[in-house]
Amino acid sequence: MNIGFIGFGTMGLSMAEHLIKAGHALRVWSRRVASADSLVALGALRCDWVHELAMGSEIVCTNLTGSADVAGLADALRPGLAPGAIHIDFSTIAPGAARAIAAKHAAVGVEFVDAPVSGGGVGARNASLAIMWGGREELAPRLAPIFSVLGKSAVRIGEAGAGQVAKACNQMILVNLIQACAEAAALAAAAGLDFRLVREAMLGGSAGSRALDVFGGRMAIRDFGAGVEARLHHKDYALLMDEAARVGAPLPIAAAVWQQLNALMAQGLGTRDTSSLLRVLEGATGRHTD
Amino acid sequence: MNVGFIGLGLMGRPMALHLEKAGHALHLWARRPESLAPFASVNAKTYATPAQVAANADVVITMVADAPDVENVCLGADGLAAAGKPGLIVVDMSTINPNAARSIGQRLAEKGIEFVDAPVSGGETGAINAALTIMVGGTPAAFEKVKPLLEKMGKSVTLIGGSGAGQVAKACNQILTGVGVMAVAEAFNFAAKSGVDAAKVREALLGGFAYSKVLENHGQRMLDRNFKPGFKAWMHQKDLRIVMEEAHRMGLMLPSAAATAQVFNAIVGSGMGENDSITALQLLEKMSTPEA
Numbered sequence: 001m002n003i004g005f006i007g008f009g010t011m012g013l014s015m016a017e018h019l020i021k022a023g024h025a026l027r028v029w030s031r032r033v034a035s036a037d038s039l040v041a042l043g044a045l046r047c048d049w050v051h052e053l054a055m056g057s058e059i060v061c062t063n064l065t066g067s068a069d070v071a072g073l074a075d076a077l078r079p080g081l082a083p084g085a086i087h088i089d090f091s092t093i094a095p096g097a098a099r100a101i102a103a104k105h106a107a108v109g110v111e112f113v114d115a116p117v118s119g120g121g122v123g124a125r126n127a128s129l130a131i132m133w134g135g136r137e138e139l140a141p142r143l144a145p146i147f148s149v150l151g152k153s154a155v156r157i158g159e160a161g162a163g164q165v166a167k168a169c170n171q172m173i174l175v176n177l178i179q180a181c182a183e184a185a186a187l188a189a190a191a192g193l194d195f196r197l198v199r200e201a202m203l204g205g206s207a208g209s210r211a212l213d214v215f216g217g218r219m220a221i222r223d224f225g226a227g228v229e230a231r232l233h234h235k236d237y238a239l240l241m242d243e244a245a246r247v248g249a250p251l252p253i254a255a256a257v258w259q260q261l262n263a264l265m266a267q268g269l270g271t272r273d274t275s276s277l278l279r280v281l282e283g284a285t286g287r288h289t290d
Numbered sequence: 291m292n293v294g295f296i297g298l299g300l301m302g303r304p305m306a307l308h309l310e311k312a313g314h315a316l317h318l319w320a321r322r323p324e325s326l327a328p329f330a331s332v333n334a335k336t337y338a339t340p341a342q343v344a345a346n347a348d349v350v351i352t353m354v355a356d357a358p359d360v361e362n363v364c365l366g367a368d369g370l371a372a373a374g375k376p377g378l379i380v381v382d383m384s385t386i387n388p389n390a391a392r393s394i395g396q397r398l399a400e401k402g403i404e405f406v407d408a409p410v411s412g413g414e415t416g417a418i419n420a421a422l423t424i425m426v427g428g429t430p431a432a433f434e435k436v437k438p439l440l441e442k443m444g445k446s447v448t449l450i451g452g453s454g455a456g457q458v459a460k461a462c463n464q465i466l467t468g469v470g471v472m473a474v475a476e477a478f479n480f481a482a483k484s485g486v487d488a489a490k491v492r493e494a495l496l497g498g499f500a501y502s503k504v505l506e507n508h509g510q511r512m513l514d515r516n517f518k519p520g521f522k523a524w525m526h527q528k529d530l531r532i533v534m535e536e537a538h539r540m541g542l543m544l545p546s547a548a549a550t551a552q553v554f555n556a557i558v559g560s561g562m563g564e565n566d567s568i569t570a571l572q573l574l575e576k577m578s579t580p581e582a
Contacts, residue, residue, distance in 0.1 A: 248558035
């Protein structure tokens with residue numbers, strides 16, 4: 001299949017590689033030309049213009065950062081896409097922004113699928129992402145050959161925008177749990193305990209979770225450098241809480257966690273891992289200094 | 291003075307009429323023509339676009355729902371900026387995001403139009419009685435020019451600072467009233483569930499350190515079970531959403547406001563958004579009663 005791909009951050013680069021290796025003809029465009037060099041070496045065709053990429057693609061994949069980036073790029077792609085072409089956006093953006101793009105595409109017969117992913121850089125590299133998508137159900141057979149080489153699961157949630165709502169739920173559960181781990185670590189330390197042991201004991205029980213394993217692990221060894229930049233989770237909470245206000249859904253715990261993330265940002269920890277939520281708690285009591 | 295007025299709803303209508311009574315000539319545009327009906331018998335001209343209002347006015351006041359509306363009226367096609375003379379002052383009395391106000395102000399300044407943000411507190415009653423509290427952001431020179439107009443609509447008019455500062459003050463006001471209403475509702479629900487008369491509690495507390503206007507006024511309306519607006523809960527939800535957006539943008543921890551905003555989400559989600567914001571008490575009561 002002729003597939004266009006735009007957006008080569010850590011995630012996008014791995015995903016594009018998988019598509020090439022699965023035998024798809026990949027057309028690439030990037031704002032910084034060099035960021036697609038490794039893909040061109042693997043056989044991807046470099047396009048000089050977004051329009052050129054759109055013209056030759058049955059499916060275009062985008063993987064960017066913010067709602068405005070995706071909306072702007074969608075406007076640039078639209079005139080070149082043939083009726084029936086599919087634009088799959090893997091970015092995490094506001095559900096409302098995804099719905100708006102879908103409506104503008106639909107007006108010219110172009111399909112839009114929001115397909116945010118969970119699993120991070122490791123999941124992208126291992127093709128083990130969890131993909132949650134929103135879009136017309138009839139598109140499923142055309143999406144399957146792509147999703148199957150990128151992830152270990154792809155679930156259709158509903159119409160356009162639904163994938164982003166699912167992703168917002170995903171981020172909320174994850175970061176709320178990271179905050180719970182941080183609170184457990186702070187409580188254990190205040191009681192004079194070694195959180196490494198507390199975590200180890202809990203991992204096998206009912207409170208065991210990926211968050212406790214991965215982020216709790218970083219807290220246990222006080223390695224706040226690697227992993228997910230907290231500012232990205234902070235951004236996700238703006239999308240989540242805005243959607244909650246729009247539909248009138250009370251999210252009391254998420255709202256409290258959001259404020260801890262705000263404090264984290266204010267303390268200049270935005271480029272550190274989200275396990276830094278522990279340091280925000282410690283800052284409130286001055287109990288621990290690295 | 292030739293005063294343009296756009297946004298003739300519950301608040302805007304009485305505010306505009308105060309200005310007309312004070313001898314100013316009104317120049318009006320409304321999205322819905324029926325909003326213009328109350329002005330048929332007064333000194334007011336109506337126009338087909340905001341641009342035409344701007345062409346005929348020295349000062350234009352806007353009182354609309356949210357930032358995109360202000361932006362449209364000011365900078366959209368046929369907006370104020372399309373025909374405003376250099377030196378025109380636009381006074382936005384809506385409650386919008388402070389950052390959005392700064393941005394609109396900047397873009398109007400590029401066209402030689404001065405922008406003043408002047409959101410109000412006091413609700414419909416305050417608008418009808420010309421007793422609003424008006425919080426102003428803008429240059430001192432522009433403030434001095436529009437102050438006589440604002441004084442016809444409010445009893446307290448304060449220049450807080452530069453562009454956006456009025457909206458920041460309004461956001462602070464909404465934090466205090468939102469969290470304040472919740473605090474009073476929680477205290478009253480706590481008293482009632484403990485078998486104690488909340489009215490007696492209020493009476494006793496009014497003389498003490500916990501005294502507040504919210505305890506006195508909103509508290510009395512809670513005791514009277516008068517949930518008619520006043521200030522509608524969905525508007526308070528909107529205002530708290532602005533507060534939380536700004537807190538997010540700045541990286542600012544507002545734990546109490548965040549919790550309160552979620553209660554207002556629940557109020558709107560359960561269809562009680564048209565009630566006064568003291569309907570928060572009803573939500574707490576519902577949450578502390580066994581399911582039917």
